[in-house]
Amino acid sequence: MSKAITIAQAQSYDAHTINEIGIPAMVLMERAALATFNNLLNDDYDLTRVVVVAATGNNGGDGIAVARLLKVRNIDVAIYLLGDPTKATDQTAQQLKIANYYHIPFTTDLNDVINATTIIDAIFGVGLSRPITGKFAEAVNAINATDASTVAIDVPSGINADSGETLGVAVMADSTTTMAYKKVGMLTANGKQHTGILHVADIGIYGADHVETIK
Numbered sequence: 001m002s003k004a005i006t007i008a009q010a011q012s013y014d015a016h017t018i019n020e021i022g023i024p025a026m027v028l029m030e031r032a033a034l035a036t037f038n039n040l041l042n043d044d045y046d047l048t049r050v051v052v053v054a055a056t057g058n059n060g061g062d063g064i065a066v067a068r069l070l071k072v073r074n075i076d077v078a079i080y081l082l083g084d085p086t087k088a089t090d091q092t093a094q095q096l097k098i099a100n101y102y103h104i105p106f107t108t109d110l111n112d113v114i115n116a117t118t119i120i121d122a123i124f125g126v127g128l129s130r131p132i133t134g135k136f137a138e139a140v141n142a143i144n145a146t147d148a149s150t151v152a153i154d155v156p157s158g159i160n161a162d163s164g165e166t167l168g169v170a171v172m173a174d175s176t177t178t179m180a181y182k183k184v185g186m187l188t189a190n191g192k193q194h195t196g197i198l199h200v201a202d203i204g205i206y207g208a209d210h211v212e213t214i215k
């Protein structure tokens with residue numbers, strides 16, 4: 001799908017798929033996680049020590065689900081969680097519950113991020129709405145300072161998916177698995193540089209033009 005969409009389009013296609021078509025948000029999240037996981041394996045990253053850096057929005061939920069997919073295959077994975085888990089979205093709270101069932105370790109030690117062989121960037125996606133600061137910025141700077149490979153989910157965190165601009169600081173990803181369609185910000189020089197190799201994942205979300213033609 002070579003079409004590129006805006007944040008508003010991504011959010012409206014998401015809502016249309018969930019509310020009008022009736023595919024549950026957790027199904028979309030699972031498909032997003034499976035797509036990211038499959039790209040992780042296909043792109044042959046060093047999965048000796050994987051750390052998922054996640055916040056508490058649905059981008060974080062995607063990452064926590066990827067951590068579970070790695071854990072059930074006995075891959076060494078830990079989650080570095082940013083933000084207050086009690087403020088997580090419903091889907092991300094559910095992913096945290098599942099992660100706890102599988103005893104996935106949570107770390108608060110930034111050295112675990114720095115010493116990872118591969119980092120999954122699940123901090124922010126299309127919900128980024130202001131410059132990244134504080135502990136979020138500290139984590140982004142640590143990710144960018146490591147020799148680890150970095151795989152971003154949906155949008156490299158800190159990149160405005162509409163303008164391609166860096167909001168404060170932004171993850172410099174080796175690759176990005178973006179959901180449904182490319183985001184227009186990824187077509188700019190700065191956006192392209194931070195996205196790295198781009199994989200577009202078909203997770204069952206389509207624009208009205210595509211959906212109407214299927215009827």
Ligand SMILES: NC(=O)C1=CN([C@@H]2O[C@H](COP(=O)(O)OP(=O)(O)OC[C@H]3O[C@@H](n4cnc5c(N)ncnc54)[C@H](O)[C@@H]3O)[C@@H](O)[C@H]2O)[C@H](O)CC1
Pocket residue numbers: 010011014028029032055056057058059060061062089123124125126127128129130131132133136153154155179180205
């Ligand atoms: N559309 C799809 O195809 C699917 C998208 N999925 C994933 O969901 C995210 C979007 O999730 P959302 O909860 O809307 O937002 P984020 O997770 O990107 O952001 C989290 C949250 O963080 C707050 N926030 C924004 N900017 C800042 C900041 N600078 N500092 C601190 N906090 C900030 C704000 O409250 C946001 O809500 C999408 O990218 C996909 O990864 C679905 O999982 C699958 C289908």
Ligand SMILES: [K+]
Pocket residue numbers: 059121122123124125152153154155156157
């Ligand atoms: K991200």
